[in-house]
Amino acid sequence: MQNTESDTPLDLPTHSSPWTLFCIFLRLGLTSFGGPAAHLGYFRDEFVKRRRWLDEHTFSDLVALCQFLPGPGSSQVGIAIGRFRGGIAGALAAWLGFTLPSVLLMVAFAYGFTHLAEANGLHLLRGLKLAAVAVVAQAVWSMGRTLCPDRARVTIAVASAIAVIVLGATYGQIASIVVAGVAGALLLKSSTEVPRAPLGMPGTKTGAAICLTVFGLLLFGLPAAAALLHAYPLDLFAAFYRVGSLVFGGGHVVLPLLEAVVVPRGWLSTNSFMAGYGAAQAIPGPLFTFAAFLGAASTGYPAGITGALIATVAIFLPSFLLVGAALPLWGELRAFASMRRAMAGINAAVVGILLAALYDPVWTSAVHSGRDFALVIVALALLGWWRLPSWAVVLLTALLAWWVV
Template identity: 85%
Template sequence: MRNADTQTPTTRTAHSSPWTLFWIFLRLGLTSFGGPAAHLGYFRDEFVKRRRWLDEHTFGDLVALCQFLPGPGSSQVGIAIGRLRGGVAGAVAAWLGFTLPSVLVLVAFAYGFTRLGDATALHLLRGLKIAAVAVVVHAVWSMGRMLCPDRARVTIAALSAIAVILLGAAYGQIASIVTAGITGAVLLKSSTEVPGAPLGMPGTKAGALGCLAAFALLLFGLPAIAASLHSYPLDLFAAFYRVGSLVFGGGHVVLPLLEAVVVPRGWVAANAFMAGYGAAQAVPGPLFSFAAFLGATSTGHPSGMVGALIATVAIFLPSFLLVGAALPLWGELRALAPMRRAMAGINAAVVGILLAALYDPVWISAVHNGRDFALLVVALVLLAWWRVPSWAVVLLTAVLAWWFV
């Protein structure tokens, strides 16, 4: 009998209402601790294993595609899934549900209503981080068995992990994906081609080109307009839009770029930035939500809720435009045999990228001693063998850390 993880689920192309997508992603936004790699593990559990909306290869392709794009990789995967299931409204609903919890917590922290410092909260946070390690381990193992079934692709995954560790996330991810794509197209045999998924990509070529044009126009035009009008709200929007457009490597890479934008200009004090950074590490959902804290605590006008809204929309807007441009083009490219071989190599590289993220930052930030490792083993057994839902493992691990660790 085949293991459930090795089965290829049937891809469903049925439409889902924005409201349904919002509630699904809201639950994920409330429970997805551990950073981008863990988020992808939660997404895989929800949409590949549980709901069977995507097959393993199509999910791997979406992850690989979003790794090519600047911006928050896990959020872009969520936006793409929402776009596939519910059109533009579905993409907005998915993003809003996944992002809203972290935005609200960080804005509350900016107003001074949230404090994370007592021993109980720290133990709970430790448990949540350990649960994230278990989710990533399970995802890497399961995706590796499906996407790396031969020696060639296992080697691509291993070399990709080494490249990311040695070169860093930003450069290592890009180098790994490009190299793996070329290697796959040239060297992988036709028997290793990614099977064509019966999943139509939304959008048209004209729409894709329109999204690209809007992306470039906003990127280069907003700073000039803000400077000529001397408008702080427009300057704030332009600054965060530029960061969301140019950062590769995910959430942890965006933090120093944001610091370079807001601290030297006097928009946010250095000590406030570090306090918000600590809070952003403690909440579920995307680290790009840190923009909400910075907008809320900004010294300019508007700040507060309006500033948080401006900064949050600005930093995520490039992702909507880039995903909207990429999906239709990717659907056509994927039909080509060389591109399918390239995607086989790229999917193997994605496994390696997740393996590198499992080590840094997921593992080294969560597992510090034998008790942490014991709790990780419990979480992994519950998740992988007892088939306990990932959200329940997260909550149970947090409680166990509070009681025993």
Template identity: 85%
Template structure:
């Protein structure tokens, strides 16, 4: 039965201009190091804690929804926030601001414009990774206190973390969210329900179905059209669109799919692929922008800037269509009491997924020695107690990593 009597307005009704959203996400794109889990920490700090555009439960709803969808999870959260605040134009502005810095850096790397020695680059990357650990620790702790206040939801979070570690990110995330939703709807009490307020999402069911139809048509139709026309640009677009449509888990999970697409076809050599992968880890923003490097260095024509543009648009386009299809329907489903109980379980699972990501790859790739742990403690104190902005902590930790070597 629908519970519409208890609905209260949510802090997403206000609108922001595309330019405002672009500037906010551009700053995040310049400073958001550490991969998808860290990006969610930056988003939460910016839009829940500092700007209060979303409440904790709504932010977690959006994160949970994007975990269901294939593609880059953190970028999809950014697209969803942009859509909530500024419609379609806001979604494009948010994505462009968050993605542009890493695209430009990777295209520059593809052209060979590197000014730092390998040793200095490794030291800076070390500091950036440690700062990312601190950001994720703070996000997991804060979200855990809010979304797992009782034994039942804390248990769901723990089981979800174990599932992701045991099964891997691609399967563990989807399995834990589905299982947590079923468990929440069946076993959680009404007192654990999330607020029933609507997301305030503009759009209609017709628009949602149109987005999904376009997604499916491009997924299945583009390869056939590219093969018929023998067009390399269309083949390049179709290949990267397919990767963006089918990869679950985001981040590092996309790498084997990309390698299987570009290396066997001779578009990019294995050595160039690994060099670009290393560069993609060293820049802020989404790892999916690795597609820009691959498009720029492709052996086909066009390559360079045009190739980077084709590959980047192709790999992110499925995210726009899937978010456009899912958000209006998600808002409808949240009106049901059983779905809100399921969301309480799913939100707990999101905490567990972030906890698993905190261990691997965030912690395992960053903390290797006592010095690394000292830098992590400094970053945590600055973030948690001194309230230093996350971008400043990132820069300071990178500088300290170089200084204390």
């Protein structure tokens, strides 16, 4: 297989300031429509193709690793990239930049700014979702060419896509990654081993142990403290921390689980929850920021901005702890040849998982007519042949969708 641009040695400095990371991820947070699969497409375009901070294999390994962890997969990849480039401060800056736009929109919606539901707004949002189809499709194609160069890995990718579609995102993703890892370790030849990452994994074993300890203490200790003290802010934090710690399958899975937390407790009515649910599907950035709406619109005290801050920090905190624990251990495990063969199989499974996500929810939620399909083709042409950056294609497709109505 010939080397692509993303496979060449990385020759850029290995450190970026927190401010630089914040600005880069802020732009991504403003333009990353389409859910977790689309976010990964935007990340790949920015950090593998454009900036060459990671090679294709390292990026795909990070994606595979974060698929194993509970919580928001795309946000965890962003946190890991920030950790690579700027340490703990870089991870915080990357998360804040990517998350801030959708948090602000969710809080604004909670305060009653419903102008996104007006006719023109709906058409613009339709265009943004169609652009996400093109971004994910290009990512699947490009990653497939690099990570599935032989029949064995193509077979793993196809089987993984079928498993996710048949079993659903939560169980299908976990089963696909586990089976693909075993198949890769046992069946792939040494010639298919992926090269070791050119960047060392950040963190230490001691740091990983501390992160895991804190994660477990908060998971089991927060509910007990909330029950003992009967304080709403602590109860809110404990409930959202538990959801962020235990939900597998990414953003689309967390929404119904949050309903089971807030509606029965009387923190929010079903109608209000569904209104926020719709807004969360339409805005850029991680769907986990729906927590900001729930905290801001809650009937408890404090609500508003303070409630949004408590809920948002609580639901994302497990991701920081789990990524901090996983990165150093993953770096050591990847040094073994059998593990690198397993990662080659898992990387192929990631392509299949993204292929399944391209169908549902990305395609099924966006393409409803021949006109929609035409706009997807235009967006693909702008990405693949005109070589326009993703953010420009997103804006142009949104404007075209508004204009052709």
